[in-house]
Amino acid sequence: MDKYRLDYLEQLESEAIYIMREVAAQFEKPALLFSGGKDSITLVRLAEKAFRPGKFPFPLVHIDTGHNFPETIKYRDNYVKSIGETLIVRYVEDTIKSKKMTEPKGKFASRNGLQTYTLLDTIEEFKFDACIGGARRDEEKARAKERIFSVRDEFGQWDPKRQRPELWNIYNGKIHKGENVRVFPISNWTELDVWTYIQKENIPLPGIYFSHDRKCVLTKENQLVAVSDFIQIDESDTIITKRVRYRTVGDMTCTAAVESEASTIDDIVKEIKISRISERGETRIDDKVSEAAMEDRKKGGYF
């Protein structure tokens, strides 16, 4: 009997491929949101498994805040070229200019909130009816409540009290004009599952995930934020060079580095296995605003 049983990672992979194909079949204009982070890179590998030797039935879309790590952008462009798929990039900078938006001010002012506007505009521009994203339920407690197919109204809003029942693995993607669905094929994966999969599949990653020397500001909360033009550095700040890596890849303004010697995927898997701190807790400055920070952003149209 064991001959006909899948290992847990194969089970998760098969489920994700199944979900991707449901998106391709049920929607007219889907898109895959690709940031160059490990989760969306995993999605791309899964899409290759779902649709090769055909082309992806959707473009990759990146909402570029302008505050990305240059390594990520370089990786993004090279990777997309290597797999021969289409990439659409839309810039938060353009939204700010065209809509005369106010940029948040302060020391680590983040465009993370403004990103939602650009995303919603992009969805409207291309009439995307489904956006595949790499969010996982283990990341955060509001995300633990998400369906695989998450229906958003025309303002992109998530209504956690009125989610559709989601039975077995039958996904109801029927929506009205103007609405869209956010689809999360790796909902049931944990951070360690993603890393183990990257290791198994030998997927190339941006260099910032691996140990390197970096000049950082040490914040009051003891987080290490990379020195860049996007953050405000005061005279009282301590600037130190540390051996670090990034456990998640967001903007330079809202992602903190972790001290690490892990220079290969194998090292990283070992490190994650013994880590006693969650990835968002360790690296995300934007989640620390309030108890319901993520829930509020999701209600507003964020992922």
Next chain:
Amino acid sequence: MHILKFITAGSVDDGKSTLIGRLLYDSKSILADQLEAIEKQSKNVAEGEIDLAILTDGLRAEREQGITIDVAHKYFSTDKRKFIIADTPGHIQYTRNMVTGASNSDLAIILIDARKGVSEQTRRHSIIISLLKIPYVLVAINKMDLVNFSKEVYDNIVEEYKTVQQQLDLKQILFVPISALAGDNIVDKSNQMPWYKGEPLLHILENVPVNSDVNITHGRFPVQWVIRPQTEELHDYRGYAGRITSGIFKKGDVVTIAPSGLSTTIKAIETNNTEVEEAFSPQSVVIHLTDDIDVSRGDTIVNKENPPIITQDIEMILCWMDSKPLEVGSKYIIQHYARQTRCVIKDIEYRLNVNTFEKEQNVQSIQLNDVCKVTVKTAAPMVVDSYAKLRTNGGAILIDETSYVTVGACIIQ
């Protein structure tokens, strides 16, 4: 390593969220920063005790009301197994969310408050678990610390629940006395209850067989998507992409396309972008056929042996999930995996009283959270199996034709 998916069901204050918190806490799956956040919030709850329920109640409204509204998924693993927990709501108005969590589970933990015994909600949850054919049921009698760890209290509840078990024909069932709050019989055997000879809860979760209902005899492959690159070098490539929901398919197998009934042979099977000799459920694969026949999304490729039922008249148990009532003559969209068509409710045979398990006849309309037996007629033939025989091909959903909301869970008879 394998995955065990389980739900926790029980009444409002039976301590479901606390049990999950305890499992995560004792298996060291709560990370330092998460624990710090819980401790911060717990201060005004009880003296010194951290409120483990905060872990799963992820929405603001849930924390405010102290109840669970929607399913929260939690993940943890031990050296033996990976676990996916669906923490489901106890309140009757959120039953549909419980059904959502239950539909994908291999095991259900039913919590019973030792002071209260079997309640209405215990019965309602048990009935849903029995309808959805969750293979294993673990009845956890909780708050034993509040009844002085009394064997007599425990024995009485076990007896009481056994009547429910018989009425519902629940087969594989285990009982365990616990205190989720204090941690008795969760990870380690409790010193307080030497009379309990069984294993602690986590040990049971680690050792209960998974995929015990895996089917290797009834090949079903619903076609999701057709891969046709139409490039020069892959001019004739036509692959049927989908996930095998049950059974095994081998290169060279003679298969039938349902519902059309056309017969053909499997030319090749691909998985991971490479050719393989055979594939089995739940693998996502691409199948190539020898003959150039009409096959598209919604068709199912099936084995010659053990064929499915092809029908337009379907008898089903229905869990109704909409505030708009269902009546004879109501029309809906029915979705059965990759196949969608319209259907009409022909007859309501009975409504199941979830407290007495009585089948109530002559019912005119079905309300939110009712369970009933109905007959529907579909606009096109469906390729189905009885849910009792083949769980992976016996479920379907009803979708409202104008709101597009999922309104019913169909368990095909």
